[in-house]
Amino acid sequence: MDILVSEVGPRDGLQNVKRTMPTAAKKAWIDALVAAGVREIEVGSFVPAKLIPQLADTAEIVAHARGHEGLTVAVLVPNRRGAADAIAAGAHKLTLPLSVSETHSLANLRKTHAQVLEEVHAITALLAALPQAERPHFEGSLSTVFGCTLEGAIPDATVLRLASELMAAGCDEVGLSDTTGYATPGEVTRLVRMVRGEVGEAAVTGLHLHNTRGLGLANVLAGLEAGITTFDASIGGLGGCPFAPGASGNIVTEDLVFMLEAMGCRTGIDIARLQDSRRIVAEALPGEPLYGFIPDAGLPKGWAPAAPSPETVRTFA
Amino acid sequence: MDILVSEVGPRDGLQNVKRTMPTAAKKAWIDALVAAGVREIEVGSFVPAKLIPQLADTAEIVAHARGHEGLTVAVLVPNRRGAADAIAAGAHKLTLPLSVSETHSLANLRKTHAQVLEEVHAITALLAALPQAERPHFEGSLSTVFGCTLEGAIPDATVLRLASELMAAGCDEVGLSDTTGYATPGEVTRLVRMVRGEVGEAAVTGLHLHNTRGLGLANVLAGLEAGITTFDASIGGLGGCPFAPGASGNIVTEDLVFMLEAMGCRTGIDIARLQDSRRIVAEALPGEPLYGFIPDAGLPKGWAPAAPSPETVRTFA
Secondary structure (H helix, E strand, C coil): CCCEEECCCCHHHHHCCCCCCCCHHHHHHHHHHHHHHHEEEEEECCCCCCCCCCCHHHHHHHHHHHHCCCCCCEEEEHHHHHHHHHHCCCHHHHHHHHEEHHHHHHHHHCCCHHHHHHHHHHHHHHHHHHCCCHCCCCEEEECCCCEEEECCCHHHHHHHHHHHHHHHHHCCCCEEECCCCCCHHHHHHHHHHHHHHHHHHCCCCEEEEECCCCCHHHHEEEEEECCEEEEEHHHHHHCCCCCCCCCECCHHHHHHHHHHHHCCEECCCCCCHHHHHHHHHHHHHCCCCCCHHHHHCCCCCCCCCCCCCCCCCCCCC | EEEEEEEEEHHHHHCCCCCCCCHHHHHHHHHHHHHHHHCCCEEEECCCCCCHHHHHHHHHHHHHHCCCCCCHHHHHHCHHHHHHHHHHCCCEEEEEEEECHHHHHHHCCCCCCCHHHHHHHHHCCCHHCCCCCHHHHHEEEEEEEEECCCECCCHHHHHHHHHHHHHHHCCEEEEEEECCCCCCHHHHHHHHHHHHHHHCCCCCCEEEEEEECCCCHHHHHHHCCCCCCCCEEEEECCCCCCCCCCCCEEEEEHHHHHHHHHHEEEECCCCHHHHHHHHHHHHHHHCCCCCHHHHHEEEECCCCCCCCCCCHHHHHC
């Protein structure tokens, strides 16, 4: 089974560190990721530079990343203006976050659910005006979907309504995002099945999970079993969410790839070559903590990726 | 579904720290674990005090722990002499490690497989001489079963032969132990099923997993799905294996209980009350690193254990 590991470090990671990574280092990081076999990278976010100065060079980074044939160049867009910039820059995939917690939505994007959905409609109108071949993939990402540090649990009905509204507004898919690190394996299974039941299996393929409470990889396993095929992660676990107090830590790309490859899931990524990415991040962000067990403990003696087997597919799909 | 979390910190944890915890602190730790709802504790090891001076007071600790009604007082025994001491002290459960890697067995116990099995036979003879009501439970634990830092992968045939020989020698059950932190979810599923196929389901109920490569809780999830109902863990992840270079870190009890309770698996353990144990360990072992995500990040807002449901049982049993 092929699994897509989507590296979000250059966006989610860099957005949440104080220091700004030099543009040249970002390009070198992306080049190293591609050299290791990474096939999708969220390279930045089209937000006003005064809000997130660390990502002010996103258009230049998109242009650079597009030079890698076969790479899906993804960006975050908070609104129609960001989407227009992303389209102009040539991004292949746009992700717009819609926090199912309206309190969090107001804190994060300063918008109500209705106002975010207006932006989604405006974006799909922009996309519809493009020739089909140039139209980027458009994902509506349900953030705080496993619970919110401000509101706690969010009613299932709210999640289902917003998933439906995103698809009705013209999104290509709905992502589920554990912004706050509240997800647990049972809830991952339940929510994936529930949202798929509402909008269709093909519309729910990706999870953005955090490792805030140490369950990141267990949640990936639950996601695999529910049929998810795309997982976000970042080198060294860089990143988190500044508006969700106490929430920090994406899933570590190095550890995720190890688990997947050990299970016979094909990521196309060479774990050893991910070290180059890590070194670039460490050098460009001195003092920034980088996490990960595989980088510390190393691979098991004599380890090799497991061969894909019918058993793996039966158990984990 | 009820799951037994077996706390191994007082044995596996303390064996692997340089400082010796005072006997009074060990007793206070055990008392705090019981107060939090822990139902099984590996309280020590009957090995020569000159080898592991940190556990020289094990007989006194067993006597103290036996004062807690309903608690299963478990100990590690490397040989017949240790077993005799454990029986004399009144331990409820004896675990004898048999490393499936003979190289590791020689390094750890200075014994070949055949020599370890001789000890097992001698122990079952000791047990057979006891009245049934006083006979402790006897587990043979296959260590390095997911691979060895010295030998790498161990052939399935060796694992199966040793599991059979342990049962034939009179063990009540066979445990699987990821001494080196090499386990991955697919391998957990595969090995549990394979060994159960050899010696019977009832004979394989427990896993001792490490978090060396960050997969500890994902491996627990795989174990649950394969029908395992007992998981070892230690407060703060204290412990590891001194003869497996680079391998360190048991599964953190606090994080394990969080995951299990969130999934509707009943452990009987109150997560908040585990903090008392952690404080005792931190005070008695100043400077010793304690791990865990839940202790750092806290429980999710409004969190409560999930109600057990048929869905949970169907998915994870």
